[in-house]
Amino acid sequence: MLDFLYAEYEMEQFIAYYPKPVTSHLVGIAMGAGLGIGLHNTLSIGEPSTRWAMPETAIGLWPDVAVCFELSRAPGRVGEYLAMSGETIDGASAWWAGLLTQCRGCDEPEASALAGASDWIDECFGAERAAEMIALLEGHANPDARAAAAVIRRRNPLSVCVALQAVRNARQMTEVSEVFDQDRRLATSFMANPDDFVEGVRAKLVDKDQNPQWSYARIEDVDPAVVISRFAV
DSSP states (O other), X not given: OHHHHHHHHHHHHHHHTOSXXXXXXXXXXXXXXXXXXXXXXXXXXXXXXXXXXXXGGGGTOOOOTTHHHHHTTSSTTHHHHHHHXXXXXXXXXXXXXXXXXXXXXXXXXXXXXXXHTHHHHHHHHTSSSHHHHHHHXXXXXXXXXXXXXXXXXXXXXXXXXXXHHHHHHHHTOOSHHHHHHHHHHHHHHHHHSOHHHHHHHIIXXXXXXXXXXXXXXXXXXXXHHHHHHHTOO
């Protein structure tokens, strides 16, 4: 698995730095490795039907393929929200967030669902720690904020905390290649400790019981030192 991830990142980084213009059309489902191929290009064009997501925290991983570069540059704290929750957004929302360069057939991006949610997202995801964010979401007057908390509670707690740190780190990086390097370090550490990934795949894709038994029961239980160690390979 680790060799596969290294090869994947090498290919995607090659595309990202290809010397000729590259245009990708992200129509329908655009997730995971598909975004690694189609996001870091000269043009990434979506449509209203585009379904954009990095749902890796649901299977015990983190949002990889250097997508944290773009997430870290989304308006406000939208990047943290999408990385931690793995929620799916439509083409207009992705365009508004800067995760697509164009959206053919979309209305004004400011009218998108994600733009409309940005107030409570910025309010809650501006906290310092993931546990504080969850507390703000769960106590928020907006039912969408409380629903987001419920989604994140179902994700792997360690992955949620790593995703938060990955976006914050990427915000300080100036090149997509630096984020790919971060993903290589994370891939090495995650594959050296794969229990949550194995369990996430079992619960989501194999048995499909949607009842993973993670190494940490709650986000509040995650040791910050373990989060930092995942980046230190």
